[in-house]
Amino acid sequence: MEIIELHITEEEQGERIDKILSVRNEWSRSQVQQWIKENRIQVNGKPVKANYKSQIDDVVKVSIPEPELLDVIPEEMNLEIYYEDEDVLVVNKPKGMVVHPAPGHLSGTLVNGLMAHCKDLSGINGVLRPGIVHRIDKDTSGLLMVAKNDAAHESLVNQLVAKTVTRKYKAVVHGVIPHDQGTVDAPIGRDKQDRQSMTVTDQGSKNAVTHFKVLERFDQFSYVECQLETGRTHQIRVHMKYIGYPLAGDPKYGPKKTLNLEGQALHAGVLGFQHPKSGEYLEFEAPLPTEFLSVLDNLRNNR
Structure with a gap:
């Protein structure tokens, strides 16, 4: 059985414990509520109900059962x-x-x-x-x-x-990036305060490199293309937060006041690789989904 310990942040205080855990860990709300019924989730050493309103610096322990x-x-x-x-x-x-x-x-x-x-x-x-x-x-x-x-x-x-696979993503980030392109070369590892999140750290980390370029600027946001050199968990989300431009709509790494989105504005649009048998280089491009296009339209219209 795995035990995860995390601490409630200032931004999370007052939120229901089941909501916080489902957002932080991408568990379903129903799964979290079931674990609460089974006393697998404790706050400050005591069982709580799903509607418990969290306080800053609460220590939450989750005992995750062995997978079936x-x-x-x-x-x-x-x-x-x-x-x-x-x-x-x-x-x-x-x-x-x-x-x-x-x-x-x-x-x-x-x-x-x-x-x-x-x-x-x-x-x-x-x-x-x-x-x-x-x-x-x-x-x-x-x-x-x-x-x-x-x-x-x-x-x-x-x-x-x-590092020969081509992986290009489109994203909308908070803030107006002043330079046209850049590279984030910063190691990523588990966040000691929240084992379900990643962060830039020198301890227990792996090298991570993300290249980005600005495609369009808005009043408070930027539309960017990010190309992965490495593929760490949540890499683009962590790196863009690290340089001060978190992804819009990101419930884990972004600010609460953001665009009206269900999850981060991030799309893996270009994928290229050598065919495993023939060796031929293949590259594919998927257009932006409708929700992403609507976000860009709204930002352009509100300039």
Whole structure:
């Protein structure tokens, strides 16, 4: 059983404990409420109810039960497949969809849909993550490459390690970035105060590099393109916060006063890699989703 300890921040005081935990950890609200009923969540050493209003510096301990051994249940979905052959598949994941099953998200994930779409997925990452080579966050939309056999999986992972995969994201961030482009080279590791968050730190961290360029400036926001050189958890979200320009709508790393969005304004728009078998370079581009386009239209109209 894993035990997570976190501290309530000034911005979170007065919020319901179930809401805070679901936002911070991307657990479902119902999962958090069930754990509260099972006394798996304590505040300052005592059980609480789901509607407990948190206070600054509250110490919250969550005892996460061991995951059940589960079979992935195929679910028919209208997946947006950009490319597919016997080795690899490229899919455009919509915002709000979790990539693979986990406690609190056992169905409705991309993997559930992939299992219904095709049965031949690599088994390197186990039963809950077949074919998954890399991930994007639940509220990030965009392109993912999926391996359909173990040889393809190893090839794609090796390309990620060698930093030869092209991954470009579009984002809207708080603040007006004065320079046209830049690079963030800052190591990322677990946040000691919140083990479910990442932060720039020298302790227990891995090198992380993000290149960015400004595409458009607004009164209080900037529209940027970020290119990953490495692929750390929440890398773009953490790096842009680190340099003072957090992503709009980001519930974990951004300010409370933000654009009216369900999750961060981030889209994995360009994905390129060498085909695992032929060696041919393939590159795909997915247009911005409707919600993202609406955000840009509103910012342009309100200048």
